[in-house]
Amino acid sequence: MFTGLCAFPLTPVIRNGVDEAGFRKILTRLIAARVDSLGILGSTGSYAYLTREQRKRVALLARELAGNIPVMICVGAVSTDDILRLTEDAQEAGADALLLPAVSYQPLSNDEVFSLFETVSRHTSLPICVYDNPGTTHFTFSDELHGRLSSLDGIGSVKIPGVPHTAEAAAERVRALRSQLHPGVTIGISGDAFAGLGLNAGCETWYSVCGGLFPEIAKQITQAAAMKDHERVTALVDRMEPLWALYRKHGGSIRVMAAAAGVLGLTDTDCLPRPLKPLSASDIAEVARVITLLDLK
Structure with a gap:
C-alpha cells in the first residue's frame, strides 16, 4: 500500500457540486496507467472545501472505479469527532487506508496531535498515513513525534513535505527521520519538485500530485527509483521543471x-x-504550452 506511486487526483468542483463525470475521467487515466495506489481527497483533492456527504460520495466513486488498485482516503478535519465520522465513511466506502493530517485552527501541542492519532487508530482497523503538511495544516511534526506516532498500531507511512535541496542533505534528512520510526513504517515524499531528491534518498513512496493527472511520467520516475537508477530519476524530475x-x-x-x-x-x-478561482486565460495558455513542451499524456 505504502510504496511506489500514490497518485493524488484533483476533485473537480462545479457550480452544483462535485463534477462526477470529470472525476471519473481523471481516475480512468490513473487506473489505465496502473498506478500503485490512489490518494483521494488530499489537498489537491480539495477535502477541506467539501461537505461530509460530498467526501463520502467521492470516496465511493473512487473505490467503485479503482478495481484492485488500493485507495487511501483523506479524513482530515479540525474536530476529532468529525474525523471519526469521516473515518467511518471511508471504511464503509471500502478504503484500504486513511490519510490523516493534523489540521489546526487553534495551535496544537504534540500531545494533542498524538492523542488524535491514538484515538483514530483505536477507532479503525485501516492503516494510517501521517500527513505532514505544515503549509496547509499549520502544524509542524518533529521527528520525535513521528517516532511516537509510529509506535501506534496501524501507522504505516509518513508523508513528508519535502527534503533539502542537495542529495547529501536529503539523504541525511531521510536517515534522521527513519532512525526515529518503528520498523515497517515507510517514508513518502511529497512536493513534486522534491520527488527526485526524496526517492534517491530512500523514500519508498512518491505521494504525487503530478501523478494524479500525468501518471505515465510519474510511473517512469518511481520505476527508475525502484531500480536504484538515481541518474534517470534525477533526469526525469529535472525535465519536469x-x-x-x-x-x-x-x-x-x-x-x-x-x-x-x-x-x-x-x-x-x-x-x-x-x-x-481558476487561472486567467493567458495563464491557462501557458499551462497548455508546458503540457505540449513536456509531451505530457
Whole structure:
C-alpha cells in the first residue's frame, strides 16, 4: 500500500457540486496507467472545501472505479469527532487506508496531535498515513513525534513535505527521520519538485500530485527509483521543471492541475471550489504550452 506511486487526483468542483463525470475521467487515466495506489481527497483533492456527504460520495466513486488498485482516503478535519465520522465513511466506502493530517485552527501541542492519532487508530482497523503538511495544516511534526506516532498500531507511512535541496542533505534528512520510526513504517515524499531528491534518498513512496493527472511520467520516475537508477530519476524530475515552475508561480499545484485538467478536456477549466478561482486565460495558455513542451499524456 505504502510504496511506489500514490497518485493524488484533483476533485473537480462545479457550480452544483462535485463534477462526477470529470472525476471519473481523471481516475480512468490513473487506473489505465496502473498506478500503485490512489490518494483521494488530499489537498489537491480539495477535502477541506467539501461537505461530509460530498467526501463520502467521492470516496465511493473512487473505490467503485479503482478495481484492485488500493485507495487511501483523506479524513482530515479540525474536530476529532468529525474525523471519526469521516473515518467511518471511508471504511464503509471500502478504503484500504486513511490519510490523516493534523489540521489546526487553534495551535496544537504534540500531545494533542498524538492523542488524535491514538484515538483514530483505536477507532479503525485501516492503516494510517501521517500527513505532514505544515503549509496547509499549520502544524509542524518533529521527528520525535513521528517516532511516537509510529509506535501506534496501524501507522504505516509518513508523508513528508519535502527534503533539502542537495542529495547529501536529503539523504541525511531521510536517515534522521527513519532512525526515529518503528520498523515497517515507510517514508513518502511529497512536493513534486522534491520527488527526485526524496526517492534517491530512500523514500519508498512518491505521494504525487503530478501523478494524479500525468501518471505515465510519474510511473517512469518511481520505476527508475525502484531500480536504484538515481541518474534517470534525477533526469526525469529535472525535465519536469517547467511544470514545477508553474506550481511556484501560482502558489502551489492545485490551480495548475485544475487548468491542466481543463486543457486535457477532462473537466471545465473552472473546476475549483470557491473562494479558489481558476487561472486567467493567458495563464491557462501557458499551462497548455508546458503540457505540449513536456509531451505530457
